[in-house]
Amino acid sequence: MNIIRVPVLSTNYIWCLYNYKNECIIIDPGEATKVLDILKKFQFRLRAILLTHNHIDHVNGVAPLIQYFPKTIVYGPTETKNNGSHFLVSEGDDFVLLQKKFKVLNLPGHTPGHIGFYSAPWLFCGDTVFSAGCGKICIGFAQYMYESFLKIRYLPRNTLIFSGHEYTLSNVNFAISILPQDQSIINYRNKIIKLYKKKQPTVPTTLNLELKVNPFFRCGNSNIKKSLNLPCDLKEEWQVFSELRKKKDSF
Ligand SMILES: [Zn+2]
Known part of the structure; x- marks a missing residue:
């Protein structure tokens, strides 16, 4: 294929x-x-x-x-x-197309009924995960979006993530504003700038890379809490995720 x-x-x-x-x-x-x-x-x-x-x-x-x-x-x-x-279709459904099996994942957050299609090693996740970022969240669905990210995080590391938009430069600029000392994000931003200059796409990305450069996969990181001025003992990771996305809305 x-x-x-x-x-x-x-x-x-x-x-x-x-x-x-x-x-x-x-x-x-x-x-x-x-x-x-x-x-x-x-x-x-x-x-x-x-x-x-x-x-x-x-x-x-x-x-x-x-x-x-x-x-x-x-x-x-x-x-x-x-x-x-x-x-x-919804989670639990699967079907075969072009001799390949596709599994449906419920990925609510960007819209209430958003789904993804997984056919190893490919994930078509629409407007859920973007490289170095996260789709806009509909009102009241931040925790659902966080849980959708959790679901994706536990797919195999070699998963190729096909998103619905090219937003990487804006996302990586935001990521660096949150974690300015993070060498993985700095290196990734340099790579993305080169690709943009050559008018080359940055998608698909891999889960392995996103776990390093996408702050929305790293909400347990204490530096993210500090950057958002959130209390260190804030227990619920989805609240950090929600605050991070709110900050991106006004970035
Ligand atoms: Zn959309």
């Missing part, structure tokens, strides 16, 4: 997985035009669309793609029932 990154809108990535038979799966089509160009160029046959959540920049391409490929099956969480999903 191979993958093509399709950059659309200003920061979105649509992911196109394909096999040697030129069958493909599209993940989070926020628009259709560029996807259709790729399908035509490589003569791919669209078998399925996977949706992680119901935001317009992740689902807007579903209807036009279905018009061109009416046999396509759409999998998504319940919140995508009005966005063309044929199969509403």
